[in-house]
Amino acid sequence: MNLKVAQTLRKIVGEDNVLELLEDILPYTLDASIIYRGVPTCVVRPHSTEEISEIVKFANEQRIPVIPRGAGTNFVGAVVPSNGGIVIDLTGMNRIIEINPANLTCTVEAGVVHAKLESELAKYGLYWPPDPGSSDACTMGGVIAMNAGGMRALKYGTTRDWVLSLKVVLPNGEVIKTGSKTFKGNAGYDLTRLFVGSEGTLGIITEATLKLRPIPEAENRISAYFDSIEKAGAAVSKIYMAGIVPAAMELMDRGIITAVSKWLGKKFPDMDAYLIVSVDGLRSEVETLSNKVEQVLKESGASQVLRATTKEEFDEIWLIRSEGATALPNITGKMNVTHDVCVPINKLPEAFKTIREICNKYGIPVAIVSHAGDGNVHAIFSVNLQDPEESARAKKAHDEMCRYIIKIGGTISGEHGIGIDKAELLVEEVGPVVMELMRAIKRVFDPNNIMNPGKMGL
Ligand SMILES: Cc1cc2nc3c(=O)[nH]c(=O)nc-3n(C[C@H](O)[C@H](O)[C@H](O)COP(=O)(O)OP(=O)(O)OC[C@H]3O[C@@H](n4cnc5c(N)ncnc54)[C@H](O)[C@@H]3O)c2cc1C
Structure with a gap:
């Protein structure tokens, strides 16, 4: 790092709060996306708004990129310092x-x-x-x-x-x-x-x-298995049509059920889909809602409908959901690369099937879990990231999946964001005019493009 930059930053945040040795900055070269890497010039750890203001003012004058960073748990490379610069660690x-x-x-x-x-x-x-x-x-x-x-x-x-x-x-x-x-x-x-x-x-x-x-007075969870993803998807819509807005509806495919079964050595029903519906509110209301949910699930072709009311029962019902991400790499011997898209709720079964077909075409194992109540789908690809050819195939499968999602009226991100990962695809979803408006907004705030440059396609 150049001497003037080092001296100025040390003056603002103190000697101990500027990191520049490779072993200190290594954790800041990546995030939970795993795929993307970039080496920062240095890392600073401020403790007040005033310190941050001084750092940013100086960086702007010197045209040095600044990357705000929390815990680095995002999945899209959003804190990777791909253009170098000063990482501002906000955890202090x-x-x-x-x-x-x-x-x-x-x-x-x-x-x-x-x-x-x-x-x-x-x-x-x-x-x-x-x-x-x-x-x-x-x-x-x-x-x-x-x-x-x-x-x-x-x-x-x-x-x-x-x-x-x-x-x-x-x-x-x-x-x-x-x-x-x-x-x-x-x-x-x-x-x-x-x-x-x-x-x-x-x-x-x-x-x-x-x-x-x-905090709601009570919460119940009801789980059900389905022999087809279509029936499970239809059940999600039918619950709304019955006048119920649950607190959560989580849908898992056979890939997740099988992985958890192998990982825990536990036998689950041989089914295509597993749905967990959670309802919350006043105790009296939650009982009525749970009865209704159970009825709709059974009418939709569910089998093994179970209701959990105690902590132990909650955990038992939740096992397939909570262990899925751990089970997969242990079963496949590959890394999880978690992708996030969102579709209109009535397109969920089609999306599950098509994502699987796309992944099969490219030879990439996939397991799917969905916040089904809002159409948010997480496709977990199993990829050997040490193998460049396999990584390239996984990227092709990802891009094809995103293009398919846009075509059916969905979005390339329900909650994980754009970062580096989807920067090039964003324009395909929003179109060139909207993309230019976004870039214009960026220019108004940040004419020198110092603030987390290279992210969101800006
Ligand atoms: C196991 C696991 C489960 C997850 N589950 C979910 C989930 O259910 N829903 C979901 O939406 N996401 C989920 N995520 C993704 C991730 O945790 C979220 O995006 C989270 O909000 C990121 O917080 P962070 O502190 O790690 O931010 P970071 O990853 O450090 O940063 C994320 C972005 O925020 C910016 N940023 C950070 N702090 C500031 C700040 N103070 N000012 C301005 N910009 C800032 C960074 O520049 C970057 O662009 C999950 C991730 C993991 C690993």
Whole structure:
């Protein structure tokens, strides 16, 4: 790193908070995408908005790329420093500033880990509904910057629906506040929602005020097996048509059922699909809803319908869902490469089948799990990433899958975002005019293109 850059950064954040030795910066060369790599010039670990503002102002003057980073759990290469630059590690900014039960809001710093917030809110009988599966690691800044979803999104929406206000350091170092602590707000363009899902390309979120809800009194889970993916998909629509909005509907294909069965040495029914429906609310209401769900599932051709009400029963029903990602690499001896697309709900069975056909064509084993209630499909490819030829085939299968999804009216990302992984495909979904509008927005905020450059096709 050049001496002036090193001296300036050390002056801002202190000697110990600038990392430049290869062994220190190695963890920052990749993220959960696994595929993408890039070496940063250095890593800085600030502890206040003021420090971040000074770093970014300096980087902008020097035209040095800046990459905001939370826990690095994203699947799309969104924090990989593909153009070098300064990685800003936000995990040190981890204070919960305020929990306000009377106003149903909380304010947190960007580095607060999702699960930590969840456990603190639970002390007040409150929760923040978005529930990414990476809760134990991911930071609230990363969750907001990726507009993370989760299993409860079908009833409660995604991150976008639960963020009221943000403190952001712009690419020129200026600090702004968007939105307010109110549940409604119509004061001009909605910049809060523009930053949600912006993948660190427009500015660095340092604080967020979030909308909260009381924890539902009760939750039941009902599981069912189907002998065809069509019947399972139809059941998902029929549950809505029966007037029920569950908290979650998780659908797994035979690939997941078989892998978990082999991995745990446990026998499951020899079936094509496994569906778990979760309902929440007041205790009395949850009983009625569970009865209705069971009835719809049976009428839709389900077998072995089971209802869980205790923690042990919950865990038993959940086993195929929770162990799937661990079972696959242990069974195939290859790495999981998790892809994320979203389709109209009525296209789920077709999407499951076509994704499998595409993967078969390229010789890539695939297992599919879906947040079925909102059409979000995760296709887990098993790939030997040491083999360039196999990796290239997996990439072709991925791109063909995304193009098929666009053709049937779906989207190339339901919740994992674009990053590097889907940067080239984004224009195929949104078209050149919308893509140019996105680039124009980027230029307004970041005319020197220092903020996480090369991501989202910008
Ligand atoms: C096991 C596992 C399960 C997962 N389950 C889900 C799931 O259910 N739903 C889901 O949506 N995702 C899921 N993910 C993906 C990932 O966890 C989420 O995208 C998460 O929100 C990323 O948070 P992070 O702190 O790791 O962010 P990072 O990966 O560090 O960063 C992600 C992006 O946010 C930007 N960023 C980070 N912090 C800031 C900030 N303070 N200001 C501005 N930009 C910032 C980065 O530049 C980057 O573009 C999962 C990942 C794993 C590994």
